[in-house]
Amino acid sequence: MIQSMTGFGKHVVQLPSKKITVEIKSLNSKNLDINARIPQAYREKELELRKMIADGLVRGKVDLGLYVEITGEETTSEVNHGVVKKYMEQLSQIVDGDSLKLMELALRMPDTLKSDKNDIDKAEYDAIKKAMQEALVEITNFREAEGRVLEKDFEMRLKALDDLLEKVKLLDVERIDTIRERLEKAVSELKVEVDANRFEQELIYYLEKYDITEEKVRLANHLNYFETTLHSNDSNGKKLGFISQEIGREINTIGSKANYAPMQQVVVQMKDELEKIKEQMLNVL
Structure with a gap:
């Protein structure tokens, strides 16, 4: 916890x-x-x-x-009678005054109080x-008690990230089809003859650069690891901080590879949820 x-x-x-x-x-x-x-x-x-x-x-x-x-x-201190009397004698030679006034002046001088208690009582x-x-x-x-409040907030943020990851998985299918159609249309508009097999090979190579399968798997694993660590017996804020950094790295990679506006919008929402987690993480032991 x-x-x-x-x-x-x-x-x-x-x-x-x-x-x-x-x-x-x-x-x-x-x-x-x-x-x-x-x-x-x-x-x-x-x-x-x-x-x-x-x-x-x-x-x-x-x-x-x-x-x-x-x-x-x-009381831990006592009046040092001898020192006070000596001060009063010296002051009486300098200024005129009654004994009460001289004593008041003398008590302001150094070493007028002494401590008779040097050791701390056991x-x-x-x-x-x-x-x-x-x-x-x-x-x-x-x-x-404060940790339980933070834990509930983290659970809510993790659930939101899980839901957004599912959206990314759904969008990924139509994203690839959209990118393929966009490229095919761009080539057709050039009105030049192209080799169909070569074009397909180049298209597959191009689409592989935008593949986010590994990022989706790693992000899901990081979210599960965060939740497991969150519910462990020890409070390890530093470890959770490291995991949140890895979560952010995968989200950023998905965003850079997306090349598809609907998916990029979901990535922005994921970054927003993660930023809230990082803000709360600063206060975790």
Whole structure:
């Protein structure tokens, strides 16, 4: 079953003193492109979080947002009392002011806050990984739902191409007869004597150049292969893209060999259906 590369997943975990929110958004892309926005305190775990995304989503332009909100009395930083006092002493020698004003100025200076928490708490990181896994499940479900919509559209386009191919097969019979009549009429209008056997040989050689039997067979095979791949267990957008290129090649060849207006009109319709498939193909995983 195919999947779309468009998706969104979000999960929230509430700890005693923190609320952890993970948001994952994805759009179509030829490769995997991850943009991670995570707090500085968790930067050391970024590679591991990226690997989780790579294993789960495979391909697409992915935005990861990790948000940690402190909801209790816990804080990751403390006021560096000694540094603040030293700043206040120095500032008092430069400007006049009460202690509150001096403290306000001092707290804007570097190193006035210190962190007493250098290591990531294991329970907290386990909660982050759990939130990541749940968000990945949500975005995968979103992608599968979008994929079902795309699958129905592809099935409709394939049915249209199959019907148009049948029209081509019917037109091919009368096309050859029409081309033969047109050539015979053109020769007769020249009012010259021609060898009947030689003319027939040249006519057969000429008509063979416009034969599209192989193209019709290959196009039918490509359409069947596309449908088989579409309903396989894996979502393989790149493979479907290659097959659609082969479908386009056969349609173009039929159009170049047609030399018959009704058939060329059908070929234009086939190209239109294929173009719609290619547009949707850009979003398939």
